Amino acid sequence: MIDQRNFIYMFYGFAAAWVIVTAYVAYLAVRERRLREELDRVRRMLEESEKKA
Amino acid sequence: MRNKIVFVLCVLAAGILCWQLYNILLILPNEKDQGAIYRIVYFHVPAIFTGFMGFFVALAASGTYLVTRNLKYDAFAAAVTEVSLAFATIVLATGMIWGRIIWGIWWTWDARLTTMLVCWLIYAGYLMLRRAIDEPTQRARLSAVVSIFGCTDILIVWKSIEWWRTQHPGPVLSVREGGGMAPGMEGPIYWNWLALMCLAAVLVIIRMRQENISREIDSLRRLAHSY
Amino acid sequence: MGTISVGSFLNATLAIAAKDLRSEFRTKEALNASFAFSVVILVLFSFAFDPSSEQLQTISGGLLWLVFSFAGALILNRSFARELQNDCLDALISSPAPAGAIFLGKTLANFVLLMIVELASLGVFAIFYDSRFGARLGSIALVIALGTWGITVIGTMFSALTVNLRMREMMLPTLVYPLLVPALMAAMTLSTDLMNGTPIGKENMIWLRVLAGFDFIYSILAVVFIDVVLVG
Numbered sequence: 001m002i003d004q005r006n007f008i009y010m011f012y013g014f015a016a017a018w019v020i021v022t023a024y025v026a027y028l029a030v031r032e033r034r035l036r037e038e039l040d041r042v043r044r045m046l047e048e049s050e051k052k053a
Numbered sequence: 054m055r056n057k058i059v060f061v062l063c064v065l066a067a068g069i070l071c072w073q074l075y076n077i078l079l080i081l082p083n084e085k086d087q088g089a090i091y092r093i094v095y096f097h098v099p100a101i102f103t104g105f106m107g108f109f110v111a112l113a114a115s116g117t118y119l120v121t122r123n124l125k126y127d128a129f130a131a132a133v134t135e136v137s138l139a140f141a142t143i144v145l146a147t148g149m150i151w152g153r154i155i156w157g158i159w160w161t162w163d164a165r166l167t168t169m170l171v172c173w174l175i176y177a178g179y180l181m182l183r184r185a186i187d188e189p190t191q192r193a194r195l196s197a198v199v200s201i202f203g204c205t206d207i208l209i210v211w212k213s214i215e216w217w218r219t220q221h222p223g224p225v226l227s228v229r230e231g232g233g234m235a236p237g238m239e240g241p242i243y244w245n246w247l248a249l250m251c252l253a254a255v256l257v258i259i260r261m262r263q264e265n266i267s268r269e270i271d272s273l274r275r276l277a278h279s280y
Numbered sequence: 281m282g283t284i285s286v287g288s289f290l291n292a293t294l295a296i297a298a299k300d301l302r303s304e305f306r307t308k309e310a311l312n313a314s315f316a317f318s319v320v321i322l323v324l325f326s327f328a329f330d331p332s333s334e335q336l337q338t339i340s341g342g343l344l345w346l347v348f349s350f351a352g353a354l355i356l357n358r359s360f361a362r363e364l365q366n367d368c369l370d371a372l373i374s375s376p377a378p379a380g381a382i383f384l385g386k387t388l389a390n391f392v393l394l395m396i397v398e399l400a401s402l403g404v405f406a407i408f409y410d411s412r413f414g415a416r417l418g419s420i421a422l423v424i425a426l427g428t429w430g431i432t433v434i435g436t437m438f439s440a441l442t443v444n445l446r447m448r449e450m451m452l453p454t455l456v457y458p459l460l461v462p463a464l465m466a467a468m469t470l471s472t473d474l475m476n477g478t479p480i481g482k483e484n485m486i487w488l489r490v491l492a493g494f495d496f497i498y499s500i501l502a503v504v505f506i507d508v509v510l511v512g
Contacts, residue, residue, distance in 0.1 A: 007090075009090045009150060009151075009153075009154045010090045010092055010093055012150055013090065013093035013096070013097075013147050013150045013151060014093065014096065016143070016146040016147055016150060017096045017100070017143045017146070017147055020139060020142050020143050020146060021139070021143070021252070024136075024139040024256070025256070028256065028259055028260060028263070031263055032259070032262075032263055032266075035263055035266045035267060035270070036266070038270050039266055039269065039270050039273075042270050042273045042274050042277060043273065045274075045277050046273055046276060046277040049277050049280035050280070052280070053280050119508060167461070171458050171461045174457075174458035175458045175459065178451075178454050178455045178458060181451065181454060182445075182451060182455065185445050185446055185447050185451060186445060190512075191444075191512075194508060194509070194512060195441050195509065197508075198441060198505050198508055198509055199441070199455060201501070201505065202434075202437075202459060202498075202501065202505075203458075203459065205497060205498070205501060206458070206459045206461070206462065209462045209490070209493070209494055209497070210461055210462045213462050213465070213466065213486070213487075213490040
């Protein structure tokens with residue numbers, strides 16, 4: 001059976017590592033979505049200016 | 054093709070981490086002095102390897118950019134530095150929690166901790182610099198120089214504080230002299246290192262893709278404005 | 281760079297150093313601001329710590345270099361920034377002087393200016409904190425010179441790097457201070473030891489080597505990369 005001393009702190013430690021990784025992945029996901037929206041917007045803008053020209 | 058690579062690496066990383074988590078929590082024997090918290094080392098140490106390597110990889114990428122002037126090397130350097138910053142944060146966070154319990158203090162100015170903190174600060178400065186420059190070529194050029202200076206600095210910091218006060222546990226891995234870990238307990242460190250490297254690779258690939266999208270947006274925007 | 285003779289390189293370096301120094305001595309803006317700032321810090325610290333206590337012995341080196349690096353930031357920020365007006369920076373870059381000479385000239389000028397401020401601050405420090413180190417003045421001067429060169433090399437390099445950025449005043453300290461950590465640590469340890477009576481011996485020789493190594497490595501790196509930073 002796993003040693004019970006300092007068990008809660010081990011948990012905090014593991015949690016810290018996972019929270020940081022998850023936070024970074026979430027940040028990447030948000031950034032990806034924002035970039036794709038921007039890309040679509042710029043592509044549409046380009047099509048419109050090509051049509052006008 | 055690249056999506057397949059990402060998927061495979063993800064599965065590999067997740068698989069190894071789950072297996073090792075089972076190993077770490079249930080199979081490994083207890084350590085004599087520290088209680089359960091010593092198991093944090095199985096994330097702390099692999100994260101150090103992964104976070105530190107970022108420096109040298111970024112240095113190589115920055116140097117290659119300056120020689121070839123191909124922006125994809127700059128994108129790679131930026132991605133690697135950002136991912137390494139995340140891992141460096143993990144190192145500091147897990148280290149501080151461990152230190153608070155075992156030594157009773159959140160922080161001390163010992164060799165490895167100071168090196169890691171300076172490492173973190175240099176990464177953060179690099180990323181802040183990138184955010185401050187809009188023009189891609191200028192951004193790539195200047196951040197490459199910062200990366201080179203930063204990596205040299207970390208090497209100097211590391212070597213010089215090895216002679217300074219050392220409160221941090223000495224080397225425990227058997228590959229370095231003075232190993233102090235029982236043979237069965239060392240395996241998870243290397244397995245977790247592999248897992249974290251796979252995770253890091255996945256994150257770098259995703260981040261690089263975002264850099265490429267960003268550059269495409271820039272060039273399309275320029276094209277649109279030229280009409 | 282083509283074929284530049286050592287003579288003309290030195291000439292260019294000294295010319296630029298002289299230009300910067302002359303320009304600074306005419307107004308003395310940065311010198312005064314820098315010196316005033318360091319006096320203020322020293323005074324404030326003397327409120328925080330009892331000047332005659334044991335505590336002060338252990339932090340004297342650290343305090344001194346803290347003062348030096350903050351004062352230095354004021355001088356270094358202006359180094360390349362002063363060239364922005366009237367396109368002087370472009371004129372300088374397109375002149376026949378090699379980029380390395382421009383860099384070394386400015387570094388030399390900053391070094392002289394910072395040394396002036398530091399020596400004056402050292403005097404103030406000795407008075408406020410009743411510190412006696414006359415016996416080891418030579419060693420202290422050496423440590424201060426080496427440390428100051430380290431600060432100026434990195435500071436001038438990054439002053440050139442950040443000169444065209446929006447948030448120059450914030451980016452310069454953010455980038456420079458982490459890089460200066462080894463040099464500052466070495467200088468602080470050596471200064472504390474010297475001020476408390478320990479000469480530079482077997483134990484702290486390593487720090488002198490670190491400082492000298494830092495200066496040497498970064499001087500070379502900076503001269504190599506200044507072309508990339510200034511020109512492209």
